[in-house]
Amino acid sequence: MTDYLIKNGFVFDPVQGINGDKVDVAIKDGKIVDAGDVTNPTIIDATGMTVMAAAVDIHAHVAGPKVNMGRNFRPEDKLFNCTAGSGMKRMEGGFSVPTVLRTAYLYARMGFGFSMEAAMPPLYARHTHEEIRDTPIIDQGALPVFGNNWFVLEYLKENEIENTAAYIAWLLNQTKGFGVKCVNPGGTESWGWGLNCETVDDVVPYFDVTPRQIVSGLIEANEYLGLPHCMHVHGNSLGEPGNYGITLDTLKIAEGVKPQNDFGREVVLHNTHLQFHCYGGESYASKSFESKSKEVVNYINSVDNISYDLGVVTLDETTTMTADGPFEHHLSHMNNLKWANTDVELETGSGIVPFIYNPKTFIAGAQWAIGLECGLFIKDPMRAYITTDAPNAGPLCRYPRVYKWLMSAKARDDMLDNTLKYGDKIRERCYIGELDREISLYELAMMTRAGPAKTLGLSHMFGSLKPGLEGDVAVYPYNPETDTDDPEKIEYAFGNAAYLIKGGKLIVKEGEIVDMGNKRTFWVNAKVNENPMVERDISEKFRRYYTVTQNNYTVEGPHFVPNPYVIEVDATK
Template identity: 60%
Template sequence: MSEIKGEILIKGGFVIDPAQNIDGDIADIAIKDGKIVERVSNAAKVIDAKGKVVMAGGVDVHSHVAGPKVNVGRLIRPEDKLFKSGVAHAPTRMEMGFSVPSVLKTGYDYARMGYGFVMEAAMPPIHAPHVHEEIHDTPIIDEAALPVFGNNWFVMEYIQKGEIENTAAYIAWLLRATKGYGIKIVNPGGTAAWAWGMNCLDLEDKVPYFDVTPHQILTGLMQANEYLGLPHSIHVHQNDLGNPGNYPVTLASLKLAEGVKTKNKFGREQVMHSTHLQFHSYGGDSWATFCSKAKEVMDYVNKQKNITIDLGCVTLDETTTMTADGPFEHHLHALNHLKWANVDVEMETAAGVVPYIYSKDVVPNAIQWATGLELALYSKDPMRTFITTDHPNAGPFTRYPRVIKWLMNKKSREAVLASMKKSDKVIDATTIHTIDRELNLYEIAAMTRTGPAKCLGLSSYYGSLKPGMIADVAVYDLNYKDMPSDPEKIESAFLRAAAFVKSGEIVVRDGEVLSHGHKKTVWVNPKMKENPQVKRDVTESFTKGYYTVGLTNYPVREYLAPHPFVIDVDVEA
């Protein structure tokens, strides 16, 4: 897959690679023609990593970085760019924005943090061409996108009739048509209900007209996912996001995975990925009694091995919320009175966008901050717990280094807690002050690269430094044997990698971007026997005019994803 030639030797760093159980051993990493290899010749370019940490490139399992709703965020928030549009210095181009950065800034900032792969977390299928155009314009990082299925009319009709094979055939067609990666589910049924001004807050709430429940949608899509044997599992944003007392619904959703077996050839072990769990781990029955239930949720996650989670940490910033959870965004707008954009996406989904200011002095926001960190600190399995901020919903992805700092350093958490105006109320509603645990670099590597790569079924390509892997290698200015006592140094080291090699090319040195790299668009091609009924149903939806476009205009054309990295899946049915 690589057209990058040449040899690089990353010399003498503290290597951390959970995929090989390597924790801080001093070793050289050799790179040839875009891949990690056993050894290179003396002619190799040398990066001196002595006294620094060497990890595989970061893998982000969930981030909203491309597509129509991100662009709506940019459009309704010109103030997000105010004083944040620096002058370009060659070879980079102008960068803009903070919570909804321009595509260029997105690519540069991920690369500066040593990230090599990012999953766009919600692609409205009919707008997939736009998503791919933006992905293509985002430099350096490899990306994929998850089309949303949880409120799709075809899916709900097939599931209502119990037709898993047809559901799977439709998914296979749509993944090919949109060059998508896997099955995203956002507020199953609730977003469809939003077209009637309603929502599904409970697993058994019926979706109007379609007569299915979130329970059936989740179970049906989970079965279809394993029927197809996709690299990734279903990727679920659960019902009742963000509300006090939502954790029982969260646990009920997670329990749907009990007894379900994985079927795939990609090394994936989970059947459900539960995303931005922070937003789903709340107790209380109002904002006055709002509290963290991170412990209760993680106790379940820890013992249920066939689920994975990501955090969705609140970073206490002014940000832009954006989700296919249309009813939630309306709810949020009614709470904070800030501007609101709402979109209905034909037979597929919806979306909303609202700016939000997370303040450490607003008690519910501070509790959310604690809840996200608690999830990570209560996790017994970093290979199933991934660091995200649900960018930009709980905070921008450029705050991952700050989250890492808080997780690795108790003192830095306590400093934030102590600076809160109502820290006593926050302490009453959370347990973060009782947790002494400080994550180590090995756990952080599992949570930011090796774990997410495995969860996405990409462990043969990303998330490890084994020979044969894509040569994404990050060097951070941290001494494994002598970690800085100043927690700020942890944040700055992860924010600006000392070096980052992407697909065998040095793209960052000392936090400065040197090249636009050779990015790839990763998508999944399920090869499945043609299903005449699904073919007829899809064709009819276009010929009968339910869609506003013609069938020939619907799929993503090749030129929109000109550097594909296609993962073929032979569906054995």
């Protein structure tokens, strides 16, 4: 394997406290090593450029049945938006729901090394893994959804943490999943009854359990197992005016819970796309709707066991897709566009609706502002990660644009003054006007690398340039000394990495993708004590309810996971 030495770049690595110093970064046998440990390396001249560990995406919808449904029902997403293959690259297409190849190339061009698929319906885990397999270059994992699963609802009604944990361990093994995702706890199941859970104390019909019990139980079970990632929640009443109270209720469930794991993870609850959960007011009208990002982030600042990602609205035409079935139904009645919906047997549901975040409307502008506020109010950037909940709040390709807005008050003012029709109203109803903070490159490295890697329990592999970690390095054509004059340079640089080394292989060379890498699928194998009751429940449910047998359920073998990376967890003690 070729050794690499990246010389003369401005290095940003918060884990090692390197803040723009000119440090040489060396890679040997796929791992980061001390600069002196490489012999006869290939030199990469990063003079005038920014060097960081490859980025880690904690939450994106890039593979699986609902992404594919989005592709199927939005042929117009690919209209005039395809690029023919050239060199190593095959044809790529799509904007908000790109092909697997465009997803991989986009991540490579943006300097990413790892991406977490944010919601995998267990029954369709096979499909999810086939798409992950077909997405080259980046390492990926997937979070199965648990928040509306019949097993979980039944166990947590009686607060049976050990049984819940045994079931989680079984399901992670069956679906080759990475951790515990929870979408609209209880609400999607209620949707099967034409209802929803709008607060944490709404009771799920038939199951007689509340979102509070589900969230609390899943956090406990997650820590019981000691999984690398914490419980990953998309709370109730997403997108509803006045929902910030429900968000605070959800976050407070984690109060006092201590993380238990061997991976250096310090949080027990990750609240995803916080932007959608920080709304005040009673309606979307500009005289009522307001931002409550400050209230929510202030609470998170006051505790130390919660992290979140932003979910910034990028003001594009995109495709919303979530396991939150009732929310998508609600959305389809707001914009009257096409709608797809699925009920996934005993497990979850999902919906898909195209959506245009129109900068000429007050509400889209306010959502844009709230997403950025979530990134700007944080005191410890190690707990706030930059996402667009791709493609829900914005397409994956817009990450660099979000960096620009976070890093430049001038860029934000330009939006408020020139692009958004209701800029002044948005300054009045949101906090964006009072925020002059500009995220530094050092903080950006925390919010896109060190932070997400730590919360995913992968800080021993990703997120830093410390010797011993994976040889994942991105070099961006951005000079932190001279390129500060124009915010557009940020967006360009972070969307067009000059170099990306992934697992010690040179993937992007001088801006061109030259290698398809050695993609791995990460999953967590949690060992638990034998649990005859859960085993009996599983075979009973398959016998009575599932349309498939267990043999057709398990994700196994090289067809689905040709290159696995298994993280072992022992919870038998």
